[in-house]
Amino acid sequence: MSDVSTTGHWDQFMEGIWRQNPVFVMVLGMCPTLAVTVSAVNAISMGVATTFVLACSCLLVSMMRNVVPKEVRIATYIVIIATFVTAVDYIIQAISLALYDALGAFIQLIVVNCIILGRAEAHASKNRPAVATYNALGMGVGFTIGLLALGSVREVLGAGTLFGVSLFGANFQPWVIMVLPPGGFFVLGAWLLFFAWHARRKERQLREAGQHA
Amino acid sequence: MGTVEIRPAPHVRGERTVEKIMLNVVWSLLPICAFYVFQYGVSALASITVVTGACLLTERWLVRTGTQAGNIGDYSATITGLLLALTLPPGFPLWMGAIAGFVAIGLGKGLFGGLGFNVFNPALVGRAFAQAAFPTAIATYTPSFLPGRFTEFIPSSLAWPLMIPADAALWLKAKHLDALAGATPLAKWKFDGVMVGANELVTSLSGHMAVGPSPLLILLCGSYLALRRYLDWRIPMSILGGAAVVAWALFAFNPTHYPNPFFMLFSGGLILGAVYMATDMATSPVTPRGMWLYGGLIGLLTVVIRYYSGLPEGVMYAILIANAATPLIERITQPTPFGKSALAARRGASYPLNPSYISREDAGAVTPKKRILKNKPKRDERRTPTH
Amino acid sequence: MSAEHLPIDQAPATPTGAMIRTLGLVSAICGLIIVGAYQGTYDAVAANKRIAMERAVFKVVPAAKSIEEYLAKADGGIAKAGAETPAGAIRFFAGYDEAGKLVGVAAEGSARGYADIVRVMFGYDPACQCVRNIGVVSMRETPGIGDKILVDRAFLENFKELDARLTADMKALANEIKTVKHGSKTGAWQIDAIAGATITSRAVGRAINDTAQALLPRLAPNLDKIGSKS
CATH class of the missing domain: 1.20.5 (Single alpha-helices involved in coiled-coils or other helix-helix interfaces)
Structure with a gap:
């Protein structure tokens, strides 16, 4: 991990957005990814809530990394994560009850989102607070982008709107399946397919460039 | 050259090729499509053309990009397209039909790797997607044999892409037809308790009923395929038998509440599904006993879904569920290998599908213990060169 | 080290x-x-x-300008509601116009729908002894099918004046509020279901009926108590 902590903060931030994107590369935290992405607004709210919990808990975990004995570290991480989830739960209720209803049980379920515990265990507990926070923020933004990619496709096809703005007029025929759970699987599958295709194409280009050289 | 070529069975090739079988199925489907066009006119023709076209284009694209094995010349995508079009309402908006065709080939076949690798019948995957995405449009039927059907489109057919199709009920009202005339016999029975006469159901010829192609014609075309051995007669027989037995048992139990078995067999898409969709070679069992089991399961599920669910028609889901069960059915209906006693057969196939067998290449190539042919010739004896 | x-x-x-x-x-x-x-x-x-709840109440009692929250207790009495709801009590809202006169009562009912519990808020008009408006508090019905109960004009027409009269002894509703199959509505106390969304329509009928059966007999003798704003 020493090489990671010496790289720049920007690299730490970009790590979660592209190379280790939690949704499209690591395929972690699928429960909220599939469940709340029926609209772009829901997706962004969920992403922001998760980012907040991720950044705060990674900061705290990193700050305490030298005092927490390893025997009780998981218990400590879970308590810290649960704390910030509870705080987010109250904050969302205070901002908008409609949003709170739309996200439903998935706010509380951020506690068991494996991205957060995974980051706390694999990264924050071994790095300085600043590095851990940048990495966590990058992961959170990457997660938000992933959710938004799903949420916008599902909202456009499922309701004909994007961020609540009608795109096709009143006569749009909604694709009911897109706002139902199977739609989440279809859209996620399509995105994963796209990224796999992209990765393979890039690999081929690199190989061809190598052959020419 | 002295190269030793090692390849698995089969070593003997028959006359029949995939292309030949598929082409025969296409030929046998043409009269059914022609009758469908005769029933619903130019809308049905457009629907068949667009859906089949979408299937062929998708197939071509997937084969070109190397996503899927196969060859557009094997006619399997044509069959998928024709069958999918026949299961959709004639006035189904063309843009939705194109999407259904794309999903059928892309999701139903391409992603699995092409013809022969698919788990589910592609046409039904396309229809299931359309059913889930556009539940209203797929339940909107229009009466058959309308005057002027060869010159005028059903208005919903020509909906703009992504837009809501025109209301069929208004169009029917303008033609001074009862809105109920647009209901299928199954929907009429389920939601309104009206039964349609037997002879109308069998021929699809009389009245302005909203029905698919004539069951009699489908059976005729299917029996051609069965006689040429291009489909196995056991599957349609067991589906119809299974559905008839379950429907008859319920009818005998309470004749006022349940319709007669004859109605169950000849309404909806049961005949089309039994003859053309359930018999898809890649997705149905290969063992004879498995075919009976598979067909019986479809028949039972169809009746159960029709009677006890919110949907009027259950053939599609019944076939898809049975498709999913096919590997299991094949597993439990393995025939006894030659030379093995019936008693030993109970213990299962000669090469059980356990994980150690599947991944034996990874696990250091441990050859599974062979249980048959105990006194077969020694390896060394066979390999002895004979010059 | x-x-x-x-x-x-x-x-x-x-x-x-x-x-x-x-x-x-x-x-x-x-x-x-x-x-x-x-x-x-x-x-x-x-x-x-509070805002969310008031919005729901004002939707089903449109004539109201201010609302009060009450409890109809199991012993038949009526009391101002606190934070807690005692066992057997039903929470309801009384809506008053500008002059402080009772114009309607709103209460919540719930019943099992197709996907999950459907919670509806309905407005009861004591003057005509009928249910006037409904609003959905929460539901997870299939979009495009079950959620038609919010927008289907013919369905909402049922709640213009849904009969909820009590029997002479004020023990129960004279006619059970019931959802009937699409097109077979005969009485003013029946709800004509949406074709294709019968299960959700039935849940709405059951939710209203259950709460009305329990609440209205307790409410009727106490109407004068809450008749004007205290």
């Missing part, structure tokens, strides 16, 4: 006191954060909840 080079199973054990101290410290910090968040958002959350 030498401890780092030892294999893991030989690492020195952490003393019990250190573990307890750490966990205690973490818990204390976390407790502070949670209490802080709770205190900081308490007023905003309460205000949000």
Whole structure:
């Protein structure tokens, strides 16, 4: 991990957005990814809530990394994560009850989102607070982008709107399946397919460039 | 050259090729499509053309990009397209039909790797997607044999892409037809308790009923395929038998509440599904006993879904569920290998599908213990060169 | 430094006191954060909840200008509602016009729909003894099918004046409020279901009926008590 902590903060931030994107590369935290992405607004709210919990808990975990004995570290991480989830739960209720209803049980379920515990265990507990926070923020933004990619496709096809703005007029025929759970699987599958295709194409280009050289 | 070529069975090739079988199925489907066009006119023709076209284009694209094995010349995508079009309402908006065709080939076949690798019948995957995405449009039927059907489109057919199709009920009202005339016999029975006469159901010829192609014609075309051995007669027989037995048992139990078995067999898409969709070679069992089991399961599920669910028609889901069960059915209906006693057969196939067998290449190539042919010739004896 | 080079199973054990101290410290910090968040958002959350509830009540009792919250207790009495709902009591809202006169009562009912519980708020008009309007508090019905209960004009027409009269002895509704199959509505107390969304329509009927059967007999003798704004 020493090489990671010496790289720049920007690299730490970009790590979660592209190379280790939690949704499209690591395929972690699928429960909220599939469940709340029926609209772009829901997706962004969920992403922001998760980012907040991720950044705060990674900061705290990193700050305490030298005092927490390893025997009780998981218990400590879970308590810290649960704390910030509870705080987010109250904050969302205070901002908008409609949003709170739309996200439903998935706010509380951020506690068991494996991205957060995974980051706390694999990264924050071994790095300085600043590095851990940048990495966590990058992961959170990457997660938000992933959710938004799903949420916008599902909202456009499922309701004909994007961020609540009608795109096709009143006569749009909604694709009911897109706002139902199977739609989440279809859209996620399509995105994963796209990224796999992209990765393979890039690999081929690199190989061809190598052959020419 | 002295190269030793090692390849698995089969070593003997028959006359029949995939292309030949598929082409025969296409030929046998043409009269059914022609009758469908005769029933619903130019809308049905457009629907068949667009859906089949979408299937062929998708197939071509997937084969070109190397996503899927196969060859557009094997006619399997044509069959998928024709069958999918026949299961959709004639006035189904063309843009939705194109999407259904794309999903059928892309999701139903391409992603699995092409013809022969698919788990589910592609046409039904396309229809299931359309059913889930556009539940209203797929339940909107229009009466058959309308005057002027060869010159005028059903208005919903020509909906703009992504837009809501025109209301069929208004169009029917303008033609001074009862809105109920647009209901299928199954929907009429389920939601309104009206039964349609037997002879109308069998021929699809009389009245302005909203029905698919004539069951009699489908059976005729299917029996051609069965006689040429291009489909196995056991599957349609067991589906119809299974559905008839379950429907008859319920009818005998309470004749006022349940319709007669004859109605169950000849309404909806049961005949089309039994003859053309359930018999898809890649997705149905290969063992004879498995075919009976598979067909019986479809028949039972169809009746159960029709009677006890919110949907009027259950053939599609019944076939898809049975498709999913096919590997299991094949597993439990393995025939006894030659030379093995019936008693030993109970213990299962000669090469059980356990994980150690599947991944034996990874696990250091441990050859599974062979249980048959105990006194077969020694390896060394066979390999002895004979010059 | 030498401890780092030892294999893991030989690492020195952490003393019990250190573990307890750490966990205690973490818990204390976390407790502070949670209490802080709770205190900081308490007023905003309460205000949000009140606004959401009032919006639902005003929707089903449109003539109301102000509302009061009451409890219809199991013994037949009526009391101002507090934060708690005692066992057997039904919470309802009385809506008053500008002059402080009772114009309608709103109550909530719930019943099992297709996907989950459907919770509906309905407005009861004591003057005509009928249910006037409905609104959905929460539901998870299939979009495009079950959620037609919000927009289907023919369905909402049922709640223009849905008969909810009591029997002469004021023990129960004279006619059970019931959802009937699409197109077979005969009485003013029946709800004509939406074709294709019968299960959700039935849930709405059952939710209204259950609450009305329990609430209205307790409400009727006490109408004068809440008749004007206190």
